[in-house]
Amino acid sequence: MVIEHSISKKDKVFIIFFCLFLFRIFCWIYEKNKRYWDCVEKKYTPYFDSKGNRIPKEGNVVYNSKLYKVFWEKGDNDDLRCKGKWYLTEDTLGPVYLNILLEDAVKDESGKIKIYKDRMGEEI
Known part of the structure; x- marks a missing residue:
C-alpha cells in the first residue's frame, strides 16, 4: 500500500x-x-565624557570643576559642507562671553569632562 x-x-x-x-x-x-x-530625534552629541558615556544634547557637563551647558551653533552659511559646532557655555541668564568648543574640552584630559547628574542620578 x-x-x-x-x-x-x-x-x-x-x-x-x-x-x-x-x-x-x-x-x-x-x-x-x-x-x-x-x-x-537623536538625543546625543557625537562626543563622549571621560568615563566613556555619551554627552547628551543640551545637557549639563562638569569641566574643570565648573558647570557648563552643551549647545549647538549653526555654521555661518547654509552650505552643507559648513557644519555647526558643539559648544560649552556657562549656564547664566546674562550674555554669553565665553564659549568653549566641546571637541577641545573632550580632548583635554586634564579637564576631565563629566556628565552632570543630580542627587537622584538622573541627567539634568
Whole structure:
C-alpha cells in the first residue's frame, strides 16, 4: 500500500493565504517602526565624557570643576559642507562671553569632562 504525502488544493490555498497574511503583518510592523524611528530625534552629541558615556544634547557637563551647558551653533552659511559646532557655555541668564568648543574640552584630559547628574542620578 502506497501512502501519498501530497497536500490537497484546499490546504495549498490556505498555506498561501497564511504566508501572505504573515508577510503583510511583517510589512505593517516594519513601516510602523520605520516611521517611529524617523520621528525620533537623536538625543546625543557625537562626543563622549571621560568615563566613556555619551554627552547628551543640551545637557549639563562638569569641566574643570565648573558647570557648563552643551549647545549647538549653526555654521555661518547654509552650505552643507559648513557644519555647526558643539559648544560649552556657562549656564547664566546674562550674555554669553565665553564659549568653549566641546571637541577641545573632550580632548583635554586634564579637564576631565563629566556628565552632570543630580542627587537622584538622573541627567539634568
